[in-house]
Amino acid sequence: MKIALIPGDGVGAEVLAQSVKVLDATGVAYESQSYDLGGERYLRTGEVLPDSAYEELRGFDTILLGAVGHPDVKPGILERGILLRLRFGFDLAVNLRLVKLLPGVESALAGKGPTDIDFVVVRENTEGPYVGVGGGLREGTPGEIVTQESVNTRFAAERCIRFAFDLAAQRDRGEVMLCHKTNVLTHAGGLWQRTFDDVASGVPGVATSYGHVDAVCLWMVLDPGRFDVIVTDNLFGDIVTDLGAAISGGLGYAASGNLNLDGTAPSMFEPVHGSAPDIAGQGRANPVAAIMSLWMALNQAGERDAAARVLAAIEKTVADVAPRIGLGLSTEQVGDLVAKAV
Ligand code: IPM
Ligand code: MN
Numbered sequence: 351m352k353i354a355l356i357p358g359d360g361v362g363a364e365v366l367a368q369s370v371k372v373l374d375a376t377g378v379a380y381e382s383q384s385y386d387l388g389g390e391r392y393l394r395t396g397e398v399l400p401d402s403a404y405e406e407l408r409g410f411d412t413i414l415l416g417a418v419g420h421p422d423v424k425p426g427i428l429e430r431g432i433l434l435r436l437r438f439g440f441d442l443a444v445n446l447r448l449v450k451l452l453p454g455v456e457s458a459l460a461g462k463g464p465t466d467i468d469f470v471v472v473r474e475n476t477e478g479p480y481v482g483v484g485g486g487l488r489e490g491t492p493g494e495i496v497t498q499e500s501v502n503t504r505f506a507a508e509r510c511i512r513f514a515f516d517l518a519a520q521r522d523r524g525e526v527m528l529c530h531k532t533n534v535l536t537h538a539g540g541l542w543q544r545t546f547d548d549v550a551s552g553v554p555g556v557a558t559s560y561g562h563v564d565a566v567c568l569w570m571v572l573d574p575g576r577f578d579v580i581v582t583d584n585l586f587g588d589i590v591t592d593l594g595a596a597i598s599g600g601l602g603y604a605a606s607g608n609l610n611l612d613g614t615a616p617s618m619f620e621p622v623h624g625s626a627p628d629i630a631g632q633g634r635a636n637p638v639a640a641i642m643s644l645w646m647a648l649n650q651a652g653e654r655d656a657a658a659r660v661l662a663a664i665e666k667t668v669a670d671v672a673p674r675i676g677l678g679l680s681t682e683q684v685g686d687l688v689a690k691a692v
Pocket of ligand 2: 623
């Protein structure tokens with residue numbers, strides 16, 4: 351495997367180093383190259399993602415990313431310039447995000463255990479309000495006006511929805527819920543609902559349902575056991591997966607893969623996100639989300655045996671030490687334990 355590493359900002363480097371340690375323990379043969387991208391480089395050189403690096407990245411099999419976001423850099427520069435440029439430019443169609451409470455981890459929800467919180471979110475990853483269509487006039491005056499449009503194509507919705515159905519068909523429960531806001535966003539919601547219904551009619555074995563995004567948030571807190579696979583647009587997917595992280599132990603446990611579905615570019619794997627500048631450099635970040643993201647990368651690369659060993663090692667380690675992660679047990683020590691278990 352040819353793997354590109356983008357440690358990025360804040361705790362990104364600390365957690366990504368643990369994934370690499372675990373990858374080494376698997377014995378999988380790989381070559382890697384690390385790319386110095388992120389807030390520090392931007393502040394030093396003014397460069398966000400040089401075109402040469404962007405083109406090189408396209409040649410890898412997989413990208414592992416830590417996090418982007420720096421307190422001294424204006425919001426949007428790194429996010430749009432690195433993360434979104436790669437998601438859009440490499441056509442990383444699906445952002446697959448796990449919401450899985452591992453045994454040993456305490457949920458923020460009282461009385462909920464691993465059997466109650468075990469679902470996935472298939473987040474559309476290339477469109478919605480994220481694309482940046484729109485603009486403004488008269489900035490900074492009382493007459494200021496802006497628009498920020500949500501772009502929705504049948505093409506992008508359909509490939510995500512198909513992915514969600516294929517995934518559901520492989521899961522025990524096999525249920526897909528469309529999450530949107532069709533009662534208000536009638537144009538975009540209509541496109542998503544029609545596409546969903548058309549795909550569903552061709553996949554008879556998979557049960558379907560629909561939830562408005564506000565209600566989905568309510569159920570994620572009151573009754574997360576009702577979800578199996580949720581498919582949703584880019585912005586709703588962003589928001590519900592932070593809530594998903596909150597109920598499954600926090601961002602330190604939330605793994606994700608930005609998946610290229612047509613082989614034209616590498617997929618990119620990352621914790622659901624947060625450079626966590628408040629704890630950066632202290633060795634307190636939980637690396638499990640990053641290591642789980644490595645597990646997803648190995649699976650996608652067809653390294654099934656290594657992936658299975660990584661997952662078993664994560665589960666064992668977490669079951670043993672979860673309450674001490676970040677509280678006495680450092681990022682490095684957690685990485686060492688998982689690597690040893692592999
Ligand atoms: C995420 C993050 C990103 C997003 C930011 C950093 C641009 O919040 O991966 O969820 O909004 O997609
Ligand atoms: Mn987010």
